[in-house]
Every structure is written in structure tokens, then in C-alpha cells.
Amino acid sequence: xxxxxxxxxxxxxxxxxxxxxxxxxxxxxxxxxxxxxxxxxxxxxxxxxxxxxxxxxxxxxxxxxxxxxxxxxxxxxxxxxxxxxxxxxxxxxxxxxxxxxxxxxxxxxxxxxxxxxxxxxxxxxxxxxxxxxxxxxxxxxxxxxxxxxxxxxxxxxxxxxxxxxxxxxxxxxxxxxxxxxxxxxxxxxxxxxxxxxxxxxxxxxxxxxxxxxxxxxxx
Amino acid sequence: xxxxxxxxxxxxxxxxxxxxxxxxxxxxxxxxxxxxxxxxxxxxxxxxxxxxxxxxxxxxxxxxxxxxxxxxxxxxxxxxxxxxxxxxxxxxxxxxxxxxxxxxxxxxxxxxxxxxxxxxxxxxxxxxxxxxxxxxxxxxxxxxxxxxxxxxxxxxxxxxxxxxxxxxxxxxxxxxxxxxxxxxxxxxxxxxxxxxxxxxxxxxxxxxxxxxxxxxxxxxxxxxxxxxxxxxxxxxxxxxxxxxxxxxxxxxxxxxxxxxxxxxxxx
Numbered sequence: 001x002x003x004x005x006x007x008x009x010x011x012x013x014x015x016x017x018x019x020x021x022x023x024x025x026x027x028x029x030x031x032x033x034x035x036x037x038x039x040x041x042x043x044x045x046x047x048x049x050x051x052x053x054x055x056x057x058x059x060x061x062x063x064x065x066x067x068x069x070x071x072x073x074x075x076x077x078x079x080x081x082x083x084x085x086x087x088x089x090x091x092x093x094x095x096x097x098x099x100x101x102x103x104x105x106x107x108x109x110x111x112x113x114x115x116x117x118x119x120x121x122x123x124x125x126x127x128x129x130x131x132x133x134x135x136x137x138x139x140x141x142x143x144x145x146x147x148x149x150x151x152x153x154x155x156x157x158x159x160x161x162x163x164x165x166x167x168x169x170x171x172x173x174x175x176x177x178x179x180x181x182x183x184x185x186x187x188x189x190x191x192x193x194x195x196x197x198x199x200x201x202x203x204x205x206x207x208x209x210x211x212x213x214x215x216x217x218x219x
Numbered sequence: 220x221x222x223x224x225x226x227x228x229x230x231x232x233x234x235x236x237x238x239x240x241x242x243x244x245x246x247x248x249x250x251x252x253x254x255x256x257x258x259x260x261x262x263x264x265x266x267x268x269x270x271x272x273x274x275x276x277x278x279x280x281x282x283x284x285x286x287x288x289x290x291x292x293x294x295x296x297x298x299x300x301x302x303x304x305x306x307x308x309x310x311x312x313x314x315x316x317x318x319x320x321x322x323x324x325x326x327x328x329x330x331x332x333x334x335x336x337x338x339x340x341x342x343x344x345x346x347x348x349x350x351x352x353x354x355x356x357x358x359x360x361x362x363x364x365x366x367x368x369x370x371x372x373x374x375x376x377x378x379x380x381x382x383x384x385x386x387x388x389x390x391x392x393x394x395x396x397x398x399x400x401x402x403x404x405x406x407x408x409x410x411x412x413x414x415x416x417x418x419x420x421x422x423x424x425x426x427x428x429x430x431x432x433x434x435x436x437x438x439x440x441x442x443x444x445x446x447x448x449x450x451x452x453x454x455x456x457x458x459x460x461x462x463x464x465x466x467x468x469x470x471x472x473x474x475x476x477x478x479x480x481x482x483x484x485x486x
Contacts (some may be wrong), residue, residue, distance in 0.1 A: 019298040022305065057289055059344075086293040088335055090360055091345055091353040107297035108331050111304050170444060172326075 003029045005122045008051035010036040010178045012060045023111045039063025058085040073100030080121040090135035097206050103127040165192045170218045285342035300327045351386040382483040385458045392451050396424050404428030420481040426471040436440035
């Protein structure tokens, strides 16, 4: 178990922030380092200190969670973002994941799930529950039916190694597992993953998986 | 000058005067009519503006209620759920306390689910954040969760930005159409096609029902029709769009909404 994950909460409802903090208190490996009232406030505090994981509400005054997610992703690539919202909408899920969110939870999720999401995004980089998986799957299926938009650079040439890594990523292998599977150091695997992101023009793992889907690398 | 000449000239003058009078009267009448037309035009314009203002007011109010419900009540219900979870380790077991708690939690989830449905029906949040096409897709998802009829949604992938006011009106028109299909058409399947070119937006709503929508349209023109269909007409009228209904290939109705110059200015 990872110890001491620093968590921040961005939500305009104080009562909800306290609720979440109370919920997370029993978990000893998690400490809530700060609360923000909206996106602007969040970015302000982050100039000074960065958490490992942000619990991000979507609907907030001044700067909403969608905008804040983009900004955080731009400036602090290593900080993980878990969207925690009332909006249960596949289109919001896809939009947020595409813009750099690492997980998408509903506010009435079980405390256990919130905890699991924090640990998993911290360790593996993302946490997709059934809602997210279904929304992404639907999006991919939908895209395949029509001439797709040039969101990614066409004609991406991948080396055999990169293809191998991409396939393993799509099969939910972690960096550690990939490195064991193809006998390379985790650092090299990390490099290959970075290379893949660059070559495909994807912003995150989801973009990579979608690229693989669209180009028939996996089925 | 003899008398006959005087009579002829006199008659001619009288005749000319007569014609002049007739011409003047006609001219004046025309002006009156024109004036009336102008007034009527203004009246119509005024009516249109009034209708627009009423509808805008209504939309604002709906948005406010939807947001209050969703954000305020929603946040508090979420906290309620979190607090219920805190109870769990404190409860004694044996007299069904845990089961009772589980039921209460599920009940809270149900209320939140209802809240989401009401709030999204009142005002589509996706419209502002994700645009018309995505909002319509979300609307179909929502309806599919709550109804027997299957609605499928397909867009052409073109994401030209739609003017927000027009988008909201188009969204309402589609919503109203679907409601009418539910009520009258006895359809089991509905398909929505979203097609955008830079100049024109076309949305087709195709159902496999009994084709009654066509008849309702006729009666709505004869002013006995349903309020919903009249609503559709006036909303499209406001944003300069049109709607046509055709019988479907095998059964049902194809409704086609067309809106020109739909893109938001400045983009």
C-alpha cells in the first residue's frame, strides 16, 4: 500500500468537502492537504504546493472543473485528477477523460470506491470503473461507425517494440508488468510509453487505447 | 363661344375632376391599408418579441431550478449518503440494523437518481459545456434509461459551434417531438440523425410508429392541434428554422428540422 498520498479537494460546497474529509480520515495512508472553493482558488494554491491527487467537482463558480482539469493537466502533468461530480453523463465522462482526468466518480459513490480510486490513480495512473469503461467503449464503437475526425495524426509509424508495449497497455498491464513481460527495465518501458504518446498525439492512456482501437491494433 | 362648346368643356372639366376625386380616394385608401399593414407588422413583431421574452424567461427559470436542485440539493444528498456510511461501523448487529441502513442508502441513491433526471429534463447542462450534438446524445441516453422506447442517436461528427440560444430551442424542439411520439405514435424505435454543414443544420427524427404525427400536424394547423406541436412551430419561428413531416418508408413519420445560419457569431 502506498503511504501518505496527498489529496486536495476542489468543490464549492463546504459541507461536501467536510463530508469527504470525514470519509477519508479513517484511511491512514491518505492525508487531505488542502481544500479549494473553485478552479481559480485551486490553481492559486497549487502555485505553492501540489497534491498527488485532486478530487475535482465539475460545477463550480469562477472556473469550473472542466477548465481546471485542462489547466492542471497542462501545468502539472504528474498530478492525478479524480472527477467527483453529480453529473452522470457518458458525454461528460468521455470529455473529461479526453482532457486529462484520471478517474470519474459520482458524488454518491461508496467511500470504499473513493478510497480505491485515490490509491489506484496514485499507483497506476488511472482508475476506470464500469461507468467510465462503458462510456469509453460506446465512444469507440460510435467512432468506428463513421469517418473519424483527424484528432490524431494519421499514418503513425510504430516500431515493433512500441506496438508490443501498446498492446500490453491495452490489456491493462502496468509498467512493472510490461517490463517483466518483455524483459526491459521499467524506465525503458516508461520511455516507450512516452514515445507512444508523442507519436500518436494522444494526451493520455485513453487516447492511446483509442488510437489502438481505431487503427485495428487491437480488437 | 356657343353654348354647346361651353357644355363640352364643362363636361370635360367635371369628368377630369371626377377622375381626380376617384384617384385621390383610391390613393388614400391604399395609404390607409398600407398603414394598417405596417401596424399589423409591428404587432406581429411585437408578439414575436413578447413570445421570445416569455420563452427566455421560462428557460432562465428552468435553468435556475435545475441548478438549485442539482447543485444544492444534490450536494446535500451526497453528504447525507456519506454520513450514512459513517453510521455503518457504529451500528450493533443482530436486529437488522445493517439491513435497514443498506436500504436507507439505496433509497438515498434512488432520490439522487430522480433528482438527476428531473434536473436534466429541466435544463440540459451538457448544452453549455459540450454543445448541441452531445447534449442531444445525452438526452437520448437519459430517455433510454427511463423508457421502453429505444432511441438511437447518430451525428455526422461535424462539431460546428451552435449559437447557444438557437441550440436550446432546437434541443427543446427535439424534446417536444420525442414527447409527441411517445404520446401519439406508439413507436418502438426512434432514430435521430444530426447533420451539420457550415450553412445549414438538419436534424431528422424518424419513428416506426403509426404515422399519427402527420395528422396531428394537420390539426395543429387548423388550431385544434396539440400545444406541443404548436410550441415546436413557434420555437422554430423565433430562430428562423422550419420543420417538415413526411411519412416514413415503411411506417411512422420522418420529421426534419432545418435551421440555417445556426452557428454562433464570432467563431
